[in-house]
Amino acid sequence: GNSVTQMEGPVTLSEEAFLTINCTYTATGYPSLFWYVQYPGEGLQLLLKATKADDKGSNKGFEATYRKETTSFHLEKGSVQVSDSAVYFCALAYNQGGKLIFGQGTELSVKP
Amino acid sequence: GAVVSQHPSRVICKSGTSVKIECRSLDFQATTMFWYRQFPKKSLMLMATSNEGSKATYEQGVEKDKFLINHASLTLSTLTVTSAHPEDSSFYICSASYNHEGFDQPQHFGDGTRLSIL
Numbered sequence: 331g332n333s334v335t336q337m338e339g340p341v342t343l344s345e346e347a348f349l350t351i352n353c354t355y356t357a358t359g360y361p362s363l364f365w366y367v368q369y370p371g372e373g374l375q376l377l378l379k380a381t382k383a384d385d386k387g388s389n390k391g392f393e394a395t396y397r398k399e400t401t402s403f404h405l406e407k408g409s410v411q412v413s414d415s416a417v418y419f420c421a422l423a424y425n426q427g428g429k430l431i432f433g434q435g436t437e438l439s440v441k442p
Numbered sequence: 443g444a445v446v447s448q449h450p451s452r453v454i455c456k457s458g459t460s461v462k463i464e465c466r467s468l469d470f471q472a473t474t475m476f477w478y479r480q481f482p483k484k485s486l487m488l489m490a491t492s493n494e495g496s497k498a499t500y501e502q503g504v505e506k507d508k509f510l511i512n513h514a515s516l517t518l519s520t521l522t523v524t525s526a527h528p529e530d531s532s533f534y535i536c537s538a539s540y541n542h543e544g545f546d547q548p549q550h551f552g553d554g555t556r557l558s559i560l
Contacts, residue, residue, distance in 0.1 A: 364548065366551075371554075371556075372553050372554065373446075373448070373535045373537075373551035373552050373553040373554045374486070374535065374537075374551040375551065376548050376549075376550065376551075379548060419485065419486070423549075425541060428474075428539075428541070429476070429488065429491060430476075430488070430549060432485045432486050433485065434484070434485045435483075435484070435485050437483075
């Protein structure tokens, strides 16, 4: 079946460090891929997306590239800030507005 | 744009009562709304998918009679937890999307409702 696997958290970084959160997926066909962010006590916000192979999604300094050959969609940011502390979820869906399959989430903590 | 409002944000009630949670799309018409449940430090578990004007589709293991979902208009869906018990305490999150005639919009999420049953 379809599934999404993320690296285990929590991830703790110092401010301005480089961030990578790994995400791999198992799916048939060509799903759309998403990264969502959840700040404490809140719902999820769409961070970025990619709808086809080799697409790069980017937003707020974060980026991820849809790699079909490695079935991956790793999230990266060159210089994290304390305000980036949150839980990050990788997800896939066969339509952008369709049923989402989430990874388990990765908690990021950025220290000053 | 694409704002989803969820109300209430927090509710505490006694065991045995029913609780209604509302999910509204404020600036777009939501053809589809989703209801999720999230346990502490866990991922989101999809409970059901509802399309405007039709019955909700529940995921396996979710009790239809326990979690009543209504999607009566293109901007409002409600989740009613009937005869709530402490094990129903959780964080409930809704999302909404618009998909019609080839227009495919990602899901946009509400801020969630923290339900605590005493």
